[in-house]
Structure formats: structure tokens, C-alpha cells
Amino acid sequence: MSTPRDLMIVALDVAPSRPLERGELSLALAGAEAYDLLRAGAIGLDGERITPRTGPVPHDRLLAEAASSLVRETPYESLPDWLWRRGRGLSSRYLSVLETEGQVTWERSRWLPFRGGRxxxxxxxxxxxxxxxxxxxEPVLLALAAAVGIRDELTPAEPVVTDDAVLTVLAAVHDAVMELDAVRRRRAIEDAAFANVWRGA
Structure with missing residues (x-):
């Protein structure tokens, strides 16, 4: 069972509560990988620092790749840095793997004869x-989904995560998604201001 794979499949299978952005999904997938590595004993957390541990190599190819890319020298890598580094383009990679395995196909029509359809x-x-x-x-899957808009925020009646290390991972994902959204909004404002200058507004 792979949490990032499940998150990717859910993202493709469930109508989102708001339009999904690949950047946010990639950050959440990196967080899901961190959760699975934590659960498998491949990593620990010292505050927000990821501490690699000796453990079995994950059977999942992308999880094994994630484990092999861990920084193994002190002071180790912070969890937020991990999310940004590992998450770069990660949603496209998971989608490509699912397609290669036959988990996902592309809907084609006479108007969309090549890849690029639904x-x-x-x-x-x-x-x-x-x-x-x-x-x-499942509370971790629900929390990751809520962070990227696949579903609404959790309600008090739903199951919650109580493990401190897992909570740290989920909080880091939430903060990274919020930061990315803030950067995107700031760039949109700057682009609009630049366009107004050229238009003489």
C-alpha cells in the first residue's frame, strides 16, 4: 500500500472541491512519501529534520527512489526543504508511472487523437x-487531500491523526501549499502591474 499512489488515484477519481494545481499536488505527494517512509522506519524526525535510518528498501519504485535521495549527512535536510526538492514535478512522474502500469489511460477522440485528452x-x-x-x-489520506483541495477541510467528527511525527509532516505539507499559493498570487499581481505599465495604465 502506497499513500502517494493512493493520493494520486484519488486525485484522478474524485471531483475536487476546487481546481487542482499540479504544484500543490506534487507537494502533497512528497508529503505522502515522507509519511510512508516514516511508517516503514526508513526515516525519523528530529524536530523538522529528516533523519535517515537503515531499513528495508521500499518495494514501490518511486518510494525507493525517494528513500535513496535522502540527505544522509548532518545536519540533514529539513522537512520543508524535502517537500520542495522532492516535490518538483512529482505529480507528473506518478501519473507517468500509473500510465505505464496500465492504471491510467487517456481518453481520445477524433478531435483529440493524441495524448492530451482526459x-x-x-x-x-x-x-x-x-x-x-x-x-x-483514513485520516492521513483525508488530510493530504484536504490540503490540496481534493476535498474540503476535515470536520471535527472525522478521524484525526494523533502521532506527533505524522502531524509534523501534515503541517509541513499544509504550510508549503499555502506558501506556493501566496507566491502564485504575488506573481499574478506583479504580472498585472507590469502589464498595466506597458498599457500606460
Whole structure:
């Protein structure tokens, strides 16, 4: 079971509460990888620093890649830095892997004969496992989904995470998503101001 894979499948399978952005999804996928590595004992957290540990290599190819890319020299890498570095383009990579495995196909028509149409999930065991975790209100999956807008924020009645290390990961994802949104808004304002200058406004 891979949390980032499940998150990616849910992102493709569930109508989002707001338009999804690939940057935010990539940050959440990196956070999901950190959660799985933490759960597997491959990493620990010293405050916000990721401390690599000796453990079995994850069977999932992208998780194994994530584990091998850990900074293994002190002072180690901070969790926020990990999210930004590891998350760069990560949603596209997960989508590509799912497509290679036949988990995802591309809807084509006479007007869209090449790749670039709508993604369609195949009816596979991976999709059913992701759907099961989603229907079971698995709290980490729900929190990651809420951070990127796949669903609304959690309600008090829903299950919550109590593990401090996991909470640190989820908080870092939330902060990174908020930071990315702030950067995007600032750039939009700067671009609009620049355009107004050229128009003589």
C-alpha cells in the first residue's frame, strides 16, 4: 500500500472541491512519501529534520527512489526543504508511472487523437484499494487531500491523526501549499502591474 499512489488515484477519481494545481499536488505527494517512509522506519524526525535510518528498501519504485535521495549527512535536510526538492514535478512522474502500469489511460477522440485528452482510471486492484482507504476516512489520506483541495477541510467528527511525527509532516505539507499559493498570487499581481505599465495604465 502506497499513500502517494493512493493520493494520486484519488486525485484522478474524485471531483475536487476546487481546481487542482499540479504544484500543490506534487507537494502533497512528497508529503505522502515522507509519511510512508516514516511508517516503514526508513526515516525519523528530529524536530523538522529528516533523519535517515537503515531499513528495508521500499518495494514501490518511486518510494525507493525517494528513500535513496535522502540527505544522509548532518545536519540533514529539513522537512520543508524535502517537500520542495522532492516535490518538483512529482505529480507528473506518478501519473507517468500509473500510465505505464496500465492504471491510467487517456481518453481520445477524433478531435483529440493524441495524448492530451482526459485521464481515465482503469478498474484495477490499486484503484479499489485507494477507494477503500478513501471510503474508510483514513485520516492521513483525508488530510493530504484536504490540503490540496481534493476535498474540503476535515470536520471535527472525522478521524484525526494523533502521532506527533505524522502531524509534523501534515503541517509541513499544509504550510508549503499555502506558501506556493501566496507566491502564485504575488506573481499574478506583479504580472498585472507590469502589464498595466506597458498599457500606460
Amino acid at each position: 485521464t481515465v482510471l482503469s478498474d484495477t486492484g490499486a484503484r479499489r484499494r485507494a477507494a477503500y482507504r478513501w471510503a474508510a476516512d
